Amino acid sequence: MRNLSEEANAYQNVCNHVVIVDDVWFKYEEEYVLKRISLKIEKRDIHIVMGPNGSGKSTLLKILAGILKPQKGRVYLCDRDIDVLARRDLTKYLGYVHQNPWFYIFNPTIYEEVAFTLRNLGIDENTISKNILEVATELDIVDLLDRSPFTLSEGEARRVVITSAVAHKPLLLLMDEPTAGLDYNLKKRFVDIIKKLNTVFGTAIIIATHDTDILTMIDNAKLVIINKGEIVYRGEVKDALNNPKIFTNNNLSAPVEVEIASRLGISWRELINFNGLLFEVAKLRGSLCR
Amino acid sequence: MSLANLYLKNVSQIFVYYTEKGFLSKLHPLSKIVLIFTTIALTILCSKIELLLLTLVILVILASTSIDLKRITSLFLSLTMFVLPMIFFSLIYTSTNYRSLYKVMETSISIAVAMVRLLTMSIAFYIFFITTKPQSIARVLNKIGIPYKYSYGFIIALRFLSVISSDLLEIISIQKTRGLSIDRNFLDRVRGYIAVLVPLIISTLNRVDEITVSLEVKGFGLKDSRSYLNVEHFEFFDVLFIFFCITLASTALYFGI
Numbered sequence: 001m002r003n004l005s006e007e008a009n010a011y012q013n014v015c016n017h018v019v020i021v022d023d024v025w026f027k028y029e030e031e032y033v034l035k036r037i038s039l040k041i042e043k044r045d046i047h048i049v050m051g052p053n054g055s056g057k058s059t060l061l062k063i064l065a066g067i068l069k070p071q072k073g074r075v076y077l078c079d080r081d082i083d084v085l086a087r088r089d090l091t092k093y094l095g096y097v098h099q100n101p102w103f104y105i106f107n108p109t110i111y112e113e114v115a116f117t118l119r120n121l122g123i124d125e126n127t128i129s130k131n132i133l134e135v136a137t138e139l140d141i142v143d144l145l146d147r148s149p150f151t152l153s154e155g156e157a158r159r160v161v162i163t164s165a166v167a168h169k170p171l172l173l174l175m176d177e178p179t180a181g182l183d184y185n186l187k188k189r190f191v192d193i194i195k196k197l198n199t200v201f202g203t204a205i206i207i208a209t210h211d212t213d214i215l216t217m218i219d220n221a222k223l224v225i226i227n228k229g230e231i232v233y234r235g236e237v238k239d240a241l242n243n244p245k246i247f248t249n250n251n252l253s254a255p256v257e258v259e260i261a262s263r264l265g266i267s268w269r270e271l272i273n274f275n276g277l278l279f280e281v282a283k284l285r286g287s288l289c290r
Numbered sequence: 291m292s293l294a295n296l297y298l299k300n301v302s303q304i305f306v307y308y309t310e311k312g313f314l315s316k317l318h319p320l321s322k323i324v325l326i327f328t329t330i331a332l333t334i335l336c337s338k339i340e341l342l343l344l345t346l347v348i349l350v351i352l353a354s355t356s357i358d359l360k361r362i363t364s365l366f367l368s369l370t371m372f373v374l375p376m377i378f379f380s381l382i383y384t385s386t387n388y389r390s391l392y393k394v395m396e397t398s399i400s401i402a403v404a405m406v407r408l409l410t411m412s413i414a415f416y417i418f419f420i421t422t423k424p425q426s427i428a429r430v431l432n433k434i435g436i437p438y439k440y441s442y443g444f445i446i447a448l449r450f451l452s453v454i455s456s457d458l459l460e461i462i463s464i465q466k467t468r469g470l471s472i473d474r475n476f477l478d479r480v481r482g483y484i485a486v487l488v489p490l491i492i493s494t495l496n497r498v499d500e501i502t503v504s505l506e507v508k509g510f511g512l513k514d515s516r517s518y519l520n521v522e523h524f525e526f527f528d529v530l531f532i533f534f535c536i537t538l539a540s541t542a543l544y545f546g547i
Binding site: 055064065066067087088090091094096098102103104106116117121150164232279 | 306309457460461463464465466467469470471485487488489492493496
C-alpha cells in the first residue's frame, strides 16, 4: 500500500489547479443565492471568502465540498469535474471543517476520531498512526489523543476537528466560520495552525468567515468578498486593508487595527508593530517585577 | 439531493410558521383549532370516499389562500412517500393470501379511504401550524387552561423538530465528506448510524442546555401566571369561519355516516 504522504505529494504534482469554479449559480428555492461565481485556487493558496450573514459563503463552501450541486456552472477539483469524481476521491482531496465541531465527534477517543477518515480511505494502521502522530504534533494535540472527545473545550474540539480534516493530507481544506466564538488569543493560535498547515503540508485553504479580525493576521492571503451572492471584490488582503472602504461598502466592518490606525493617521502595520512592542514591554515588565 | 434528504427537508418544514399574508393568518388560533376538530370528527366518522375527497378539496382551496401550492404539494408528497411502503406490502399480503381480485379491490378502496383521511387531517394541522405564530399558539393554549410552562414547552418542541432535522442533514453531509458510507453491508450501516446519531444527540443536548439556561436567567416559570404584550382578538369573520366549519361538518356527517 502506498504511503499517504507520497500519495498527497503525487496528486499535488498532478493537478494544474486545485479548484476552478466556473460561472456557478445556485438557488435553494426561488432566488439565486450565488450568481456568476468564478474562482481559481492554486496550490498553497490561502483564500479568505468574506461577506455579511446570508451572503452565500457557506453555500459556496458546500458546493466546493460536493455537498450541494449548482444549478448552473461547473466546479473542477484537481482538474476533474466534481460531478464525476467518486466519493472516495472527494474525501481524499478534501478536508471540510464546519463551524460546529460537535457535528463531527462520535468516537470514544480523539485518536479514533482523527483516524475515522483515514480508515474510510482504506489506509493501513501503521500509516494511520504515523500520520496521526505527525499531524497531531504539528497541531499540538498529542497529549489529547487518548482522551475522550466529550471532555474537550470548544477551542480543543475545533483543533481536533481540524486535525481530523487534515490527517489524510488533503489537497484542499475548506473551513466554514472556523473562528466563530473564539477569543483573540485563540484566533491567533488558529491562524498559526493555518499557516503551518499551508507551509508544512502544502494544503490550499479556503476560509469562509465574516470575522475581519483574522485579516491582519494572514495578510499574505487572497481575499474574496461576496455580497448578495456575487463576488464584489477579489484581490490581496493587504490591498484591501489599505482601503477599508472595501469592507464598509459591503456591510462588513474593517478590522479594529485598521479602523484605529486610520483615525490616528498611521498605517495599520505601524499600529500592529507598535502594539507588538507594547506587548513585549508589558511582558518584560512582568518578568522584571517577579 | 437524495430521496431521504428531500423527505427530511420536507418534514422539517411542516411545523414551521412562515406566512403573514392571506386570510388564514388573520384568523384567531381558536378558529383554526375548531377547523382541526371538525376535520378530525368528519374524517373519523365519515367513510364515503366522495365526501372525504370533497372535504380534502375544500381544505386545499382554503389552504391555498395563504400557503404556497408548492408547499402543499411537498407535504402531500412526503406523506405519500411515508405511506407508500405500507400500501405496497398490504396489497402484496392481500393478493398472496386471498388470491381474489374482489379482495384486492376491497383492500385498495380501504387504502384509498385511509389515504384521503390522512391527507385531510394533515392539511388541517398544516394550516394551523404554518399560518399561526408560535407565540399565538402558546398564548391560546394558555388561555384555554393549559399552564404556560407546558404550552411554551410544546411550542419549543415543535420549533426544535425543524432544527433537529436540518442538523441531521448537515451531520450526514459532513460525515459523508469524511468518507462515511452507509450503502455497504449491515455492520457499516450500523457504524454509519452511530456516526450520525451521536453528534446529533450531543448537539441537541447542547441546544437544550442553552435554551434551559436562557429561560432560567429570564425567570421563566417563577410564577404560575404571566402577562402578554400581544393578545389575539376574536373578530366577526372568526365567528363566520367557525359557523362555516360546523355547518360543513354537520352536513357532511348527515350524508356520510
